[in-house]
Structures are given as C-alpha cells and as structure tokens.
Amino acid sequence: MRRLLIVTLALLLADTAIAFERQPNADYRARRDKLAAKLGKGVLVLFASTEAEGQNATRGFRQNDDFYYLTGWSEPGAALVIGGGNEILFLPAHNVSQEKWTGPKLSAESADAKSVTGFDRVDVLDHLRDELVKILPTPSAAVYTTPGSVPIQWLQRANAFPIYVSFSDASSMVAELRVTKDAGEIALLRKAALATVESHKAAARAVKPGASENEIAAIIEYEYKRRGCEGPAFSSIVGSGFNSTVLHYASNAGTMKEDDVVVIDIGGEYSMYAADVTRTLPVSGKFNPRQREIYDIVLGAQKAAVDAFKAGTSTIGRTAPNSLYKVAMDYINAYGKDRHGQPLGQYFIHGLSHYVGLAVHDAGDNARPLQPGAVFTIEPGIYIPEESLGVRIEDTYLVKEDGTLECISCGAPK
Numbered sequence: 001m002r003r004l005l006i007v008t009l010a011l012l013l014a015d016t017a018i019a020f021e022r023q024p025n026a027d028y029r030a031r032r033d034k035l036a037a038k039l040g041k042g043v044l045v046l047f048a049s050t051e052a053e054g055q056n057a058t059r060g061f062r063q064n065d066d067f068y069y070l071t072g073w074s075e076p077g078a079a080l081v082i083g084g085g086n087e088i089l090f091l092p093a094h095n096v097s098q099e100k101w102t103g104p105k106l107s108a109e110s111a112d113a114k115s116v117t118g119f120d121r122v123d124v125l126d127h128l129r130d131e132l133v134k135i136l137p138t139p140s141a142a143v144y145t146t147p148g149s150v151p152i153q154w155l156q157r158a159n160a161f162p163i164y165v166s167f168s169d170a171s172s173m174v175a176e177l178r179v180t181k182d183a184g185e186i187a188l189l190r191k192a193a194l195a196t197v198e199s200h201k202a203a204a205r206a207v208k209p210g211a212s213e214n215e216i217a218a219i220i221e222y223e224y225k226r227r228g229c230e231g232p233a234f235s236s237i238v239g240s241g242f243n244s245t246v247l248h249y250a251s252n253a254g255t256m257k258e259d260d261v262v263v264i265d266i267g268g269e270y271s272m273y274a275a276d277v278t279r280t281l282p283v284s285g286k287f288n289p290r291q292r293e294i295y296d297i298v299l300g301a302q303k304a305a306v307d308a309f310k311a312g313t314s315t316i317g318r319t320a321p322n323s324l325y326k327v328a329m330d331y332i333n334a335y336g337k338d339r340h341g342q343p344l345g346q347y348f349i350h351g352l353s354h355y356v357g358l359a360v361h362d363a364g365d366n367a368r369p370l371q372p373g374a375v376f377t378i379e380p381g382i383y384i385p386e387e388s389l390g391v392r393i394e395d396t397y398l399v400k401e402d403g404t405l406e407c408i409s410c411g412a413p414k
Contacts, residue, residue, distance in 0.1 A: 020074075020230070021191075021271040023184040025118025028072040031177060035070065036082050038173050042142035043083030043135055045128075046170070051076045065358040066146060066174045068272055073117060075105060079128055084135040089119040090128050144170035175363035179355060180373035185273065186398060189356065189375055192270035193396055193408045195227035196277045200412035203238075203264055207281050213238040213252040216264065224268040233274035233360045237265035240283060244390030245383040247350055256283045261291055263392050267360055274360040276377050277409040278394035291389060294382050297335045297344065298391045299414060301328040301380035305352060309370070311403030316353035316376055317366035325352040328380045338384060347382045356396050374399045375408075 035044065048071075049064040063074045071080055071089060079090040094107045106113060113122040123131065136143070147169055181189065199220040206219050217236040224231060239249040240262035256262055265278040280295060282288075287295060305324040308314065318325045329352075333345035355362035356375045370376065379394030396409045 021188060022072050022074075023182075023188075025072065027182060027184050028070060029118055030182075032070055032082055032087050034177055035173060036087070038176075039083050039144060040142075041084075042144050042168065043081065043132070044144045044170055045132065046070065046080045046082075046145060048073065048078040048080075049076055063272070065272075065363070066171075066178075069174065069178055069358060071117070071119075074272075077125065079125060081128070081131065081135065086121070086131075086135055087119065088121040088123055088131060089117050090123050090125040090131075092125050142166050142168050144168050144173070146171050146174075171363070172365075175365070178357055178362060179364040179368070180371065181357060181375055181398075182373070185357065186373075186375070188271050188273040189275070189396070189398075190408055191227075192229065192233070192268050192273050192275035193277065194411070195224055195229050195268040195270060196266060196275040197409055197411040198227060199223035199266060199268065200264065200277060200279055203266075204279070204281055204413070207256065207262060207283055208285075209256055209258045209283055211256050211283075213240060213243070213254045213256065213262070216262075217252045220264075220266050227268070229268035229270045230272075231269060233267040233269035233276070237263065237278075239263045239265075239390070242385065242388040244280070245385045245388065246390075247381075247383070258284050259288065261287070261295075261389065261391065263390050265392065265394065272358055274356055274358070274362075275409065276354075276356055276360050276379075276394060276396055277412055278379060278381075278392045279412055279414065280391045280393060290387070291391075293336055294344075294384070294389060294391050295393075297332060298380050298382055298393050300335065301331040301348075302378050302393050302395070304328060304331040305378050305380070306397075306405060306407075309405050311399055312369050312371060314370050315367055316351075316355075316370065318351055320367035322369070323352075324378065328352050328378075332380065332382060339386065344382055344384075347384050348380060349383060350379075350381065352380060353377050370399050372399050372401045372403060 046067055048067045061076055077092040081088045091108050106116060108122045108124045202223045203216050203220050206216055216238045220236050221232055235250040237249055238252045239246055240254055240256045241260040243249045243254050244261055244263040260283040261280055262283055263280050267275040305328045308327045313322050315323050317323055329345050332348050333343040336344050353376050355364040375398050377394055377396055381392035383390040395407050398406045398408055400406050
C-alpha cells in the first residue's frame with residue numbers, strides 16, 4: 001500500500017508540474033539595454049554563480065539573481081560583459097568528463113548558442129580577459145561589478161586590467177531596474193502567489209490539535225511542487241504557541257495544542273520568482289477573546305496601510321517620509337494594551353514591508369516612493385512572548401499602472 005501511494009504521488013506530481021518558465025530573450029535584452037544606458041562609459045562585468053556558490057540543499061543549483069535578471073541564463077560558471085557598445089555572454093568550454101555527471105551543457109561552440117541565449121555574441125569564458133582589454137576605454141575606465149565577486153578579485157590580483165581601471169559597485173543600478181517588474185515578471189509572481197495561496201488553504205485544512213508543525217510544513221511544500229514551483233522560496237515557518245512569537249522560527253519541531261494559534265509564513269518559488277504570504281490560525285478552529293482582539297488589531301493595521309497607500313508618495317522604509325510602516329504602527333498603538341496596560345506597538349518588532357521578486361526580500365531602495373510595477377508586502381504583526389501569542393498577517397501587493405494596489409495573495413482567507 002505504501003509503495004502504491006508513493007507511485008501515485010509521483011505520477012500526480014509528474015502530471016501537474018509545470019516546466020520552468022523563462023521569459024522571451026527580448027525581455028532580458030531590454031533590461032541590458034536599460035543598464036547600458038546607466039553605465040555611461042563604464043563596463044559591467046558580472047559573474048554567474050559557480051556550482052558550489054549556487055548549490056541549494058533541496059533543489060540543486062540556483063543562479064545569482066542579478067545575473068539571471070539580465071541574461072535569463074540558469075547554468076553555472078558564465079560571465080556577462082556590457083559596455084562600449086558590446087554585450088557578450090561568456091560560457092565555460094565543454095568539459096566532456098564533467099558532462100558525464102551533469103549532462104550536456106550549451107557552450108560558445110554550440111551551433112544554437114546565440115538563438116538559445118538571445119546574445120549576438122557568445123564567447124568562451126577563457127577569452128574574457130582579452131575581450132575586456134579591447135573594450136575598456138582610456139584614460140579612465142570604470143568597471144562595474146557586484147561586491148564580493150571572487151572572479152573580479154582574482155582578476156585584480158592577476159593584473160588582468162590596466163592600472164587606470166577603477167572598480168565600482170553595480171548593485172544599486174541593477175536594483176533600481178529590478179524594482180519595476182515587467183509584464184512577464186508579474187505573470188510569474190502571480191503564479192508563485194497562487195501556488196502559495198493554495199498551499200495556505202491545504203495547511204489550514206490540516207491544522208488541528210496534536211498536528212506537528214513539521215507535518216504542516218511538509219503538506220505546504222508538497223502543494224508547491226504539484227503546482228509547478230521549484231520549492232519554497234525560503235524555509236517555511238510554522239510556529240504554534242510560544243513559537244508564534246519567534247519571527248524567523250524555522251525548526252517546525254513543535255506539536256500544536258488546543259489553545260494555541262499558529263503563524264504560517266510561507267512562499268513558493270515559481271521559475272525563480274518568489275511569494276511571501278502569512279496567515280495566523282487558531283489551532284482549535286476558533287480564536288479565544290484575547291486572540292481575536294490581537295488578530296483584529298493586526299488585520300486593522302494592514303487595512304490602514306492599504307487604505308493610506310498613494311502611488312508616487314508612499315514608501316516602505318521605517319524612517320522614510322510618507323512611510324506605510326508609520327501608519328501601521330500608529331494603528332497598533334491606538335488599539336489594545338498588554339497585560340501591563342502599555343500600548344502594543346512595542347510588540348511590532350519588524351518592518352512592515354519589503355520588495356518581492358527574484359528574491360523574497362528583493363533588491364530596491366525602501367525610501368523610494370512606490371511606483372507602478374513595484375511588488376511588495378504589507379505584513380504587520382504583534383508578538384507577546386509572555387502570552388505565547390503571536391499574530392502576523394502578510395500579503396503581496398502589486399502597484400498597477402493606474403496607481404492602485406492589487407493584492408495578488410488575498411485568495412488565502414483572512
């Protein structure tokens with residue numbers, strides 16, 4: 001019977017899983033063109049993750065977010081050069097011995113390298129230094145990269161560049177582009193959110209006294225994969241009782257009790273794009289009066305922030321002007337008290353929002369007013385350890401072209 005069940009589940013996953021979706025080559029080229037305009041006379045050199053750097057314990061290799069954003073290339077060991085009217089993708093040469101273990105890889109020598117990658121120039125990685133020497137302008141050249149890049153540090157030590165070259169951090173330039181999602185990215189984010197919503201529904205059906213937190217996490221992650229996700233975008237948080245007050249609780253080792261609430265903070269990753277959605281549930285199926293009081297305050301704080309949103313004005317930073325964080329904090333402080341008669345704002349101990357995209361906490365300036373195309377969370381919470389009571393409600397929102405907010409995760413009941 002057990003073997004039959006395993007086979008049945010495997011077939012179900014095979015039937016319902018969706019292949020990894022990559023956007024059209026033109027989308028990645030458009031991003032490179034926008035970045036090239038920002039570089040001026042500078043040159044960007046960006047390296048893909050190596051096999052070791054991008055290794056994920058649960059699902060193998062995962063590409064560097066910035067590299068994937070600009071290239072759509074999901075294999076390790078590549079490099080990208082943009083600048084001086086050039087954009088070149090460098091791929092590792094064929095390693096016949098290694099490919100016996102990893103399978104065949106596309107290389108610069110492959111006949112379809114240009115059509116597959118969308119680059120007019122695809123070269124062998126070993127030619128990177130020679131091409132850079134040709135491209136770099138004089139007498140002053142700025143090479144942009146991301147901090148901590150081992151290949152860049154190696155090239156500096158190896159005197160691969162002329163002495164007039166200066167190195168600058170490209171992270172903020174790429175992050176500025178990544179904040180505004182294009183139509184293809186939004187479609188992938190919707191799919192990640194939908195898979196996460198359905199996982200929340202499955203989790204809610206399974207929550208009951210005596211259920212283990214780990215059991216609920218397993219159900220969630222199964223639901224991701226049967227809906228086409230690679231897996232979780234981050235470690236699933238299923239915290240009941242006192243664990244509900246621990247923000248990044250991830251051991252999921254507890255057993256749910258009758259009088260507990262459980263905080264379920266989860267997000268699937270669909271074709272590299274993340275979701276982030278949190279719900280708080282009563283384990284017994286019904287809140288007691290104190291749990292209901294705190295829950296309603298958190299829900300009210302989320303609604304207050306949504307109602308206060310204005311495109312081009314609102315920000316998500318804690319101290320930024322026109323911050324939605326302040327709206328939520330003011331609401332929480334205005335309602336309810338702790339056991340000592342003090343306002344509840346002291347128990348809202350994290351930020352209200354973060355961008356969502358290729359990373360669950362995506363790149364972007366939190367002080368920048370939110371514009372159409374931005375995707376971000378609104379997630380107020382109250383955590384009272386002495387009452388073993390934590391409540392967080394989190395949804396992912398899209399700023400639409402008309403400047404209004406769309407909740408892309410509100411299919412999960414609140």
